[in-house]
Amino acid sequence: MTTTVANTPYSPHDFKVLAEQHGDLLVAYEHAKRQWIAADRALQDLYARDPAAISGRDDAAEHEPEHRAYVAAKQALADQQRVLLDFEAAHPLLIEELTGRLVQADTL
Numbered sequence: 001m002t003t004t005v006a007n008t009p010y011s012p013h014d015f016k017v018l019a020e021q022h023g024d025l026l027v028a029y030e031h032a033k034r035q036w037i038a039a040d041r042a043l044q045d046l047y048a049r050d051p052a053a054i055s056g057r058d059d060a061a062e063h064e065p066e067h068r069a070y071v072a073a074k075q076a077l078a079d080q081q082r083v084l085l086d087f088e089a090a091h092p093l094l095i096e097e098l099t100g101r102l103v104q105a106d107t108l
Helices: 012-049 056-088 092-107
Strands: none
Touching: 012 056
């Protein structure tokens, strides 16, 4: 007989196995989010130092690496969000469990 875990059709063992197998999705999302935050801060620092960098002036091309890093980090975050949302749609209660574990790990 299979018992349910938090109103899901998973047995406690199945729930644990799924969490162990897919915890990396949440870790990858958190990593992408941190990279985007860092790129956003770098871009904001650049704009604070050189307001012309955002104006589209011809000499703003020297700041192209910062802009490319920001766009790449933002795209990586969007990609991870899509993967996570697809997985969450299939396993909403598992994501809650994984999120709780990640929050606990960050606070230790």
